[in-house]
Amino acid sequence: MAGQDLSKAALASLSTATVRPEDLIAPNFQLYELTVSELAARRGIDNALHDDAALRSAVHLARAVLQPIRDRFGRFTPNSVYRSQALERLLKDRPASWISTSQHTEGRACDVEIAGMATLELAHWASANLPNYDQIICECYDPRKGPNSGWVHISLLPPGMGKNRRQLLSYVVDAASDKLVYVEGLQAQA
Template sequence: MRSPPSVPDYDSEMTMKTTDHSQTPITDLHLGGLAPRDAISPNFRFYELTRSDLAERRGIDNGFETEAQLQAAVHLARQVLQPVRDQFGSYSPNSVFRSQALERALKLRPASWISTSQHTTGCACDIEVPGVTTLDLARWVVKNLSDFDQVICECYDPSKGPNSGWVHVSLKPPGVGANRRVELSYIRDVESGRMIYVEGLRAAVA
């Protein structure tokens, strides 16, 4: 009797096809040279740098457009995402690179609008870590990362739970200028009811 056809082990196939680029210099990483599940740091995969639920739902191309964007995002993963992972354990970033099309969809802007967000250059990420309050995570990043451009505690309201909001961290790649080490919070102003940026790390006004 003929044996039934074997079912492919897709996890094994993907594992076999992956390459470890965690030690590859960022200048040696190029568009088209990385598979989605290739490692770009000890605990992060290439696809995590461009993953977006909104882009998937809307059919928006959120792939890197330039090698500068790719290399900046990998540098960010190694210098920001990985140290946070080493300290707190497994998590996946909410957002790293965002194309202009994704930025427009996210912020409800017209087709002519150009975002200046550091996400569009691959230099920023939004992160949350389960079990770590957003404000504590922001403070840890400021205290323990070797460098950063901006750390913003965004929309953190303790009355909505310890993981409300997120932490925005940006880091310029080598050769692009000095990082500013700016600390900000994005909170709701009591008087106007509008969201505003204020200096320092703090909870939102409830």
């Protein structure tokens, strides 16, 4: 069944009560692409957007971040856009009482990999070509494992939620400790 074309609908008009998974929420993205999780499906975890604010944040992210990437590089499947608290707890092996502060739980972040494109190169492209972002983090990139290791985390605050920091970070292996650490800038090593 084809969904509604909501790709130009005002964010404020979108509601979890009316927007369906098959609805087009950006020129080349359907809503389900923002919530799909193989792990959640395998474990029976509900990963539906929990409220209108998360829905609007995720749609804003799709329009302002994911769509420009798809326009430039073609079809790709975004990884981990929205994550419910239950999915976050499973991914991070936390107790049922733990509440994540990850921007993914509010629909404000995505992890992106483009087949055949070096992860660090994608991070640099995003920082140079996306007009706005909160954070771009080159995560788990390790040149010893090849140019496609890791992924690029990109977050974006929705309108009215404050100023985006335009922060560039890398979460990479520290040569001295052989552990992952956050460092300023987009780079391959600490």
